[in-house]
Amino acid sequence: MKLIKSQYSLFSLMFFCSISVSIGQTYPGTMISISGGTFIMGNNNPPPMFNDQDPEHSVTIEDLQMGETEVPNAYYVIFLNDMASLGNLMIEEGVPGDWSSDSTEIANGHAWNIILDPDIFPWGGQTLIKLSDIAGGGQHPLNRCWIELDTTSYTFSVVEDYESWPVSWVSWYGAMMYANYYGVTLPTEAEWEYAARAGQQLEYPTNDGNLSYSQANYGTGFGGPSGETYLTPVGELFPPNPFGLYNMAGNISEWCLDWYDENFYQFCVDNNNYLNPINDNIPEDVEVKVLRGGNHTYPGIFATSSHRFDTPPFVTTDHMGFRVVIREQLDAKIETILPERFTLHQNYPNPFNPVTTLRYDLPKNSLVTIIIYDMLGREVKTLINQTQDAGYRLVIWDATNDYGKPVSAGIYLYQIQAGEYISTKKMVLLK
Numbered sequence: 288m289k290l291i292k293s294q295y296s297l298f299s300l301m302f303f304c305s306i307s308v309s310i311g312q313t314y315p316g317t318m319i320s321i322s323g324g325t326f327i328m329g330n331n332n333p334p335p336m337f338n339d340q341d342p343e344h345s346v347t348i349e350d351l352q353m354g355e356t357e358v359p360n361a362y363y364v365i366f367l368n369d370m371a372s373l374g375n376l377m378i379e380e381g382v383p384g385d386w387s388s389d390s391t392e393i394a395n396g397h398a399w400n401i402i403l404d405p406d407i408f409p410w411g412g413q414t415l416i417k418l419s420d421i422a423g424g425g426q427h428p429l430n431r432c433w434i435e436l437d438t439t440s441y442t443f444s445v446v447e448d449y450e451s452w453p454v455s456w457v458s459w460y461g462a463m464m465y466a467n468y469y470g471v472t473l474p475t476e477a478e479w480e481y482a483a484r485a486g487q488q489l490e491y492p493t494n495d496g497n498l499s500y501s502q503a504n505y506g507t508g509f510g511g512p513s514g515e516t517y518l519t520p521v522g523e524l525f526p527p528n529p530f531g532l533y534n535m536a537g538n539i540s541e542w543c544l545d546w547y548d549e550n551f552y553q554f555c556v557d558n559n560n561y562l563n564p565i566n567d568n569i570p571e572d573v574e575v576k577v578l579r580g581g582n583h584t585y586p587g588i589f590a591t592s593s594h595r596f597d598t599p600p601f602v603t604t605d606h607m608g609f610r611v612v613i614r615e616q617l618d619a620k621i622e623t624i625l626p627e628r629f630t631l632h633q634n635y636p637n638p639f640n641p642v643t644t645l646r647y648d649l650p651k652n653s654l655v656t657i658i659i660y661d662m663l664g665r666e667v668k669t670l671i672n673q674t675q676d677a678g679y680r681l682v683i684w685d686a687t688n689d690y691g692k693p694v695s696a697g698i699y700l701y702q703i704q705a706g707e708y709i710s711t712k713k714m715v716l717l718k
Contacts, residue, residue, distance in 0.1 A: 318352040330593035339549035354610035356521035361450035387424030396421030415461030429517035430605035459600035462609035492535035505537035539608035547597035582606035629708035638715035
C-alpha cells in the first residue's frame with residue numbers, strides 16, 4: 288500500500304481521483320428485533336444538577352432492530368481496513384490521551400488521528416477515531432485504544448485479547464461513517480431510551496431496572512476520571528436488559544443521531560411531536576450531539592435510562608462508542624436533512640498548526656466562494672470558487688497561499704460568499 292507524505296506530516300492512503308465508499312456491506316453483529324410501541328420519555332424528578340430530562344412526555348416508536356452489543360474493536364477494524372484499501376482515509380499524528388492528560392502522560396504515549404478523506408460527503412475531513420496508546424488523563428491504563436496502526440503496511444489490527452472490547456475513542460463522525468458503510472444508522476435518542484426502558488419503564492437499562500456492580504460497568508468518579516474503572520468486553524460479564532440488549536448501562540456512552548438541546552422535550556410537547564422525534568436543528572452556540580447510557584467512569588446517576596450527555600461530535604475519548612440500529616422503514620427524513628439556513632462555522636481546530644477544517648451549510652444550490660485574508664485585508668488563498676449543491680460542506684486549509692507556499696503564524700480571516708450570504712470569521716495559525 289503506497290503512502291503519500293506531505294510536508295506537514297499528513298498522510299493519505301491510496302488517493303484515487305474519484306472517491307468511492309462501498310455502502311451497504313452487511314453488518315457483522317447480531318441485531319435484536321424490537322417491536323414498536325409507546326412509552327414515557329424523560330424524567331420529571333431527575334437528580335440534582337440535571338435540568339434537561341423534563342417534562343416527561345409520551346413518545347411512539349416504530350419497529351426497529353438494534354445491535355445486541357456496542358460495536359466492538361473486532362468489527363471496527365474491518366471497517367478501517369476496508370476504508371484504507373479504498374483510499375478513503377488520511378492519517379495524521381495526534382496528541383495521546385485526552386483533554387485531561389498531563390505532560391508526562393502525553394510524553395509517554397503516541398496517537399494517530401484517522402481522518403475521512405475530505406472529498407467524501409458529508410463528513411470528509413473529520414477525525415473518525417483516535418488511536419491513542421494511553422488512556423485519558425487519570426484513567427486506568429486499560430482505557431487506551433486497542434486498535435493499532437502498522438506504519439509499515441498501513442493496516443489496522445486489534446491487540447490480542449481485546450477484540451471483544453467496545454471500540455472507543457470514536458467520534459460521532461466515526462460512528463456515522465461506520466453505520467453508513469454497513470447500511471445501518473445510529474439510534475435517535477428516543478429509540479435509545481425506548482430500548483433502554485424495555486417496555487417496562489425501567490429506571491436503569493439493566494436486567495431488572497436496578498443498578499449494581501453485578502449488573503453494569505459504571506464508575507466511581509463524579510464528573511471526571513476515577514482512575515479505578517475500565518472498559519469490559521461487550522455481551523459477556525453483565526446480563527442483558529429484557530429486550531436482550533447488553534451494556535445499555537455503563538461501559539461506554541453511546542452516540543445518538545440527535546443534536547442536543549436541553550429544551551427539546553418541551554418543544555416536542557408544545558408541538559405535539561410524539562412519533563420518534565429527532566432534533567435535527569444544529570445548535571447556534573455550541574454544537575453538541577447526544578450521548579446515552581452512562582459509562583465506566585461516571586457514577587450511577589449518569590446510567591439512568593433518561594440521562595442525556597452533550598458532547599461536540601468531533602470529540603474522541605476512552606469512554607465514547609456506539610451501537611447501531613435498522614429501522615423497518617428507513618428514515619427518509621433523517622437521510623435527506625438539509626440545512627435550514629446559510630451558516631459559516633468556526634474553524635476546528637482553532638488555534639491550529641498547520642491544518643484546519645472550515646465547515647459551512649448551504650440550504651440551497653449556490654455559487655460559493657471562500658477566501659482566506661490576512662489582517663491587512665490582502666487575499667492569501669482562494670479555497671472554493673464554484674457552484675455547490677445544498678448540504679453540509681467543509682474545506683480544509685493547510686496554511687499555504689495561492690502559490691502553495693506556507694504562510695506565517697498569525698491571525699487570518701476566512702470569508703464565504705454564497706449567493707447573497709456573506710460571513711467572515713477569524714482563526715489563529717500557530718507555528
